[in-house]
Amino acid sequence: MGLARWVQRQDRAGRIDPRPHQEPGLAERLGLSPAEAGRAVWVVEPGGRRYEGAGAISRTLRALGGLWALLGSFYLLRPFRWLEDAYYKRVSRRRAWW
DSSP, X not given: OHHHHXXXXXXXXXXXXXXXXXXXXXXXXXXXXXXXXXXXXXXXXXXXXXXXXXXXXXXXXXXXXHHHHHHHHXXXXXXXXXXXXXHHHHHHTTTTTO
């Protein structure tokens, strides 16, 4: 829930509709299993394209614009993508702790 609230505060243009994965029925509406929804952060675009984990965070940052977009763009570079994916997996295993 914390990430969804953070995105809402940063998205002054209202382009993003962040939802916590705990929202009843959300996973099914987006074509995800509850296990998938709980495993990682997801971005599902209006056309149905899906991004998971570090890729979803990168996509969100780029959609926010400004300096966030610059930060999110590093994910598009292969060495950064590998590092971000590995770090995301490590952190996501301890999501309940955060």
